[in-house]
Amino acid sequence: MRRSFKIRVIGEIWWPMGATCATDLTGWTETPPDDWQTWIDTHADDFSRVIDFQVETGECRHDWRVVRSWSSEESEVIYWDCMDPIPESEYV
Helix, strand or coil, X not given: CCEEEEEEEEEEECCCCCCEEEEEEEEXXXXXXXXXXXXXXXXXXXXXXXXXXXXXXXXXXXXXXXXXXXXXXXXHHHXXXXXXXXXXXXXX
């Protein structure tokens, strides 16, 4: 059975060197990899180093379940800060 997956990744990009960024990797697979870290390392080309990630899989768009959580709450906060930053004008 084909399962979809969504991987939320934070890491350091190649240029500017060391800048922390985030991305989503999505796709389909017949058999999920045993080691998601290795899969991400070979598919996250823009990153020089992956810091942390979360993996969700599902059979349809509304059937997602987390199969690998963030290693810390801070990682999730960094992900959302990178994906949806607050404009400087909104800082208090």
